[in-house]
Amino acid sequence: MARQDRAPRDGGARSSIYDDITSRIIAELEAGRLPWVQPWGTASAKAPLALPRNAATQRQYSGINILILWGAVVQQGYPTQAWLTFRQALALGGNVRKGER
Helix, strand or coil: CCCCCCCCCCHHHHHHHHHHHHHHHHHHHHCCCCCCCCCCCCCCCCCCCCCCEECCCCCECCCHHHHHHHHHHHHHCCCCCEECCHHHHHHCCCCCCCCCC
């Protein structure tokens, strides 16, 4: 299978992700919490201890994606470490509300 050439990424999107993560870490520190200490077994961590994985393919995420998804689980109180893309959710019969991310 031939590799499709992709358009070069805009560096602004990547730097905004780093800025977002940095601001979250600063907010946690200002609240008196250490964001790198995972609160296992507490009310803020409802998901079991596991690596984030794709719910459709069962593939585990890697790199910075692990930290981003762990942060989302703790911050939002999600009950699972399984994630889907928008298109995967639609293909599996789900729906995504307008404005949801």
